[in-house]
Amino acid sequence: MAGFVVRSTNGKKGKALFATKQYNEGDVILEEDPLVSCQFAWNAAYRYMACDHCMRPLETPEQNVRRLAAKPDIVLPHANNFEADLMNVASCNQCGILYCCEGCRDQALVSYHRSLCYDQTDARHPIHILLEAWKQMHYPPETTSVMLLVRILAYIKQHPDPTVAAATVKQFCHRTVNEDAELVHKLLGEQFSDQLNTLRELTASVISGDSIQEFLTPEGYCALMALVGTNGQGIGTSPLAQWVNSVSQLAMSDDERQQMDLFIDKLYKDVENESGQFLNTEGSGLFQLQSACNHSCGPNAESSFPYGNHRIQLKAVKTIMPGEEICISYLDECSLQRSRHSRQKELAENYLFVCWCERCTSESSQPDITSEEDMSDDEFDDEDD
Ligand SMILES: [Zn+2]
Ligand SMILES: [Zn+2]
Ligand SMILES: [Zn+2]
Numbered sequence: 001m002a003g004f005v006v007r008s009t010n011g012k013k014g015k016a017l018f019a020t021k022q023y024n025e026g027d028v029i030l031e032e033d034p035l036v037s038c039q040f041a042w043n044a045a046y047r048y049m050a051c052d053h054c055m056r057p058l059e060t061p062e063q064n065v066r067r068l069a070a071k072p073d074i075v076l077p078h079a080n081n082f083e084a085d086l087m088n089v090a091s092c093n094q095c096g097i098l099y100c101c102e103g104c105r106d107q108a109l110v111s112y113h114r115s116l117c118y119d120q121t122d123a124r125h126p127i128h129i130l131l132e133a134w135k136q137m138h139y140p141p142e143t144t145s146v147m148l149l150v151r152i153l154a155y156i157k158q159h160p161d162p163t164v165a166a167a168t169v170k171q172f173c174h175r176t177v178n179e180d181a182e183l184v185h186k187l188l189g190e191q192f193s194d195q196l197n198t199l200r201e202l203t204a205s206v207i208s209g210d211s212i213q214e215f216l217t218p219e220g221y222c223a224l225m226a227l228v229g230t231n232g233q234g235i236g237t238s239p240l241a242q243w244v245n246s247v248s249q250l251a252m253s254d255d256e257r258q259q260m261d262l263f264i265d266k267l268y269k270d271v272e273n274e275s276g277q278f279l280n281t282e283g284s285g286l287f288q289l290q291s292a293c294n295h296s297c298g299p300n301a302e303s304s305f306p307y308g309n310h311r312i313q314l315k316a317v318k319t320i321m322p323g324e325e326i327c328i329s330y331l332d333e334c335s336l337q338r339s340r341h342s343r344q345k346e347l348a349e350n351y352l353f354v355c356w357c358e359r360c361t362s363e364s365s366q367p368d369i370t371s372e373e374d375m376s377d378d379e380f381d382d383e384d385d
Pocket of ligand 2: 092093094095096097113116117118
């Protein structure tokens with residue numbers, strides 16, 4: 001039995017996750033696969049080869065680091081067992097797109113790929129045209145993909161009961177028409193209303209039908225775009241990181257460990273020189289339970305992708321008592337260190353809510369400016385005004 005419940009709240013998200021039993025630090029609270037997920041468009045264009053369904057990288061750690069560092073001679077020790085992971089690679093019989101295994105291929109086909117299978121070399125295909133248009137609007141660092149939206153539509157269309165599938169998707173929408181527009185504005189920038197219209201027309205030429213018509217109207221499409229923009233959970237996988245993790249668990253002498261750490265540092269330097277910060281296979285997915293998890297600036301849980309694919313895991317980072325809300329941080333470690341004022345500002349800008357979590361409340365007497373960094377932010381604001 002699960003140790004948590006999803007409850008409706010009148011907060012911004014409309015939902016929240018509450019513990020029904022005690023969790024200790026390190027306990028797994030939940031694991032789930034997304035409803036749909038998708039690799040980012042530029043990430044795929046830069047040859048981050050991954051399973052088209054679960055985003056498991058289709059490279060061994062050694063192939064991965066050789067490509068990222070542009071050094072074909074790098075040899076990784078203790079890396080033999082990773083080759084077995086690539087023995088089961090399968091492809092779609094029609095379009096040839098790659099999957100890590102037959103299971104992923106079959107699941108993709110049943111849930112959305114049948115509607116989206118096309119000859120990848122056909123530059124005039126509507127999916128190709130939509131993707132190219134998207135790539136011109138949304139450059140790295142990527143935060144979402146129009147293909148996630150298209151997969152949601154295909155998921156509804158292919159579902160045995162499209163009404164049920166549409167209702168599942170609509171559970172993610174809690175916003176007003178104006179708030180949706182504001183979010184999409186944030187996502188696409190100044191040109192957003194023209195761009196949104198272009199994307200909507202191109203999407204409608206990729207997929208249509210009675211069961212998804214409501215999502216292809218201007219309002220419906222805007223709501224769907226806002227949904228993927230805010231509920232889309234970032235997913236990152238890296239064969240190199242998996243190898244580093246596996247090596248860190250090997251038994252070795254202090255001397256060997258020191259040598260290994262130096263070797264790993266050097267690898268990351270080589271990679272950074274050639275590929276910058278652009279190291280992971282990246283994408284996003286729509287998770288039903290995980291998306292109910294609200295933000296706190298003092299989170300009691302965190303999520304990760306321990307299996308090297310799109311399966312998410314939520315773990316307690318401190319003791320959580322029955323009845324307590326389970327929260328993660330939407331802000332990264334660095335932003336989390338900043339003052340209440342800066343955190344609230346970032347959350348308001350990116351997620352459209354003012355955070356009054358326990359930590360923010362207890363820091364309410366803090367002045368609205370605390371660090372030099374914050375002061376320069378505020379000077380910018382003043383100049384804008
Ligand atoms: Zn897979
Ligand atoms: Zn196919
Ligand atoms: Zn807060």
